[in-house]
Amino acid sequence: MLIEALSSRLLKSIGVGICLVDEATLSATFCNPTFATWFPGAEPGIAICDLIEDLEPEILTEANPARALELKTRIKRRTLIIETRVHRTEHEGRTILLLECQNVSRLRETEAMIDSYVAMADRRTRDLEREKAQSEKLLLNIMPRTVYEEYKSFGSVTPRLFEPVSVLMLDFVGFTEMAAAADPTVTVAELNDIFTAFDRIGELHGCERIKTVGDCYMAVAGLPHPNPDHGRSAAQCAVKMMRYLQRRNETHPHHWRARIGIASGSVVGSVVGVQKYIYDVFGPAVNYAARLQSLSGPMEITVCTSMTGELIDDFVLSNSRKEQVQGFGECAVATLTDRKSAAHAA
Incomplete structure (x- = not known):
């Protein structure tokens, strides 16, 4: 009991x-x-x-x-x-x-709260990953991947000499007048489309776009990884860019005419600036390519004749001449075309 x-x-x-x-x-x-x-x-x-x-x-x-x-x-x-x-x-x-x-009411409330915190943390992690990917994409637009990896690891980039490389410098004829006469929004949109196409052509032929300044487009072959055929890569890239513009002009009201200069030599690459940093290259080859570009006529590619041996098998070099080039004195230069275009013209 x-x-x-x-x-x-x-x-x-x-x-x-x-x-x-x-x-x-x-x-x-x-x-x-x-x-x-x-x-x-x-x-x-x-x-x-x-x-x-x-x-x-x-x-x-x-x-x-x-x-x-x-x-x-x-x-x-x-x-x-x-x-x-x-x-x-x-x-x-x-x-x-x-x-x-x-x-188990409090237990379930606690579990729900934990699930909410976990979901919020997961959402925040995804947001951070998305922001990281966007930041990485932005940085990869202004510097090569190897340079980005160095910058991400050490917070700085050691200036590096690249030799030899080929520098391609391009700008558009009459761009200032076109920009003043046309709707700026349309002009910028078209310029963006063209530069995007140039980037794809560069990726295809091993040319690394370094920067754009207004209507000027600069790319380098043989950087950041050595390329024994850097001259041929830059020439192929230039020819494809001209061919793209010719086909584009057939279907668009605005006709874009470019002039290109290609020079080989040494350059130094590094990140410049602290807050608004950018990857840039400097050196004789850059200056020489800019001078050759200014010597080119509309839809013309000018190269230094020191590249002849590298290009003669795949391209036609014509109009060989001596030009007084600022900072370089008298230089031998030539006009480059691909064999297909030259045969078509003949």
């Missing part, structure tokens, strides 16, 4: 809801105070499925103790989540279902 009294007192005092249900009638035979607090109206004799709306007879009779049921109950204005496990036992020839209930 003492043991029964202690058991009854224990069931009433623990923080776990306990309800004994007769399996045959599905009516409660005992409910401890905790269970009655969570499910108001719980008392011996009440049909348990009527007391708990979410509880169907099939769910109750087929329940497995290893799998917890989550039942909801509302007390005043708050909805509680009650995790329930059903145990089956025999007593005096009857099958009794023991409902063991725990209030």
